[in-house]
Amino acid sequence: MFGWGAMATVDSGSLAYLTLRPAEPTADGRKTYETGALAHDPDGGALADLVAEEIRTWNAGYRDRILRIELPDTPAVPDRATGRFVLERPNHPITVTWE
Incomplete structure (x- = not known):
């Protein structure tokens, strides 16, 4: 999915990994993508939420x-x-x- 590899994390038996999906193109027609997180049990939802929050933090303060x-x-x-x-x-x- 990512040209440089896949990113994942584990916590207490749960696994979360990054995903990409197409987003709206830019005004000049460039393709864009939205990064998200998917996770699996037992507390996968909480781990995915944590990963998604870290993505938002990176996007807002560290992306550039x-x-x-x-x-x-x-x-x-x-x-x-x-x-x-x-x-x-x-x-x-x-x-x-x-x-």
Whole structure:
């Protein structure tokens, strides 16, 4: 579906993944798409809602920024206001920064 791969997340046995569907073309005729989330049990609806909210947050505040992903030796401090998010992992948290 996405030229760069598929995106999904899991939480307590639920799975949510991104989807695309055609949207209204732009005024100059360019194709556009709407990104959404589908999820599966047991709490799939709540997980899909969370993913959809994160999509709206990205669209409103980070869409036009450049993405940087790092695996630092020392974990960064998350700061949503500056576009820095930290994805916790057992050994090396991933720092995602929207510059």
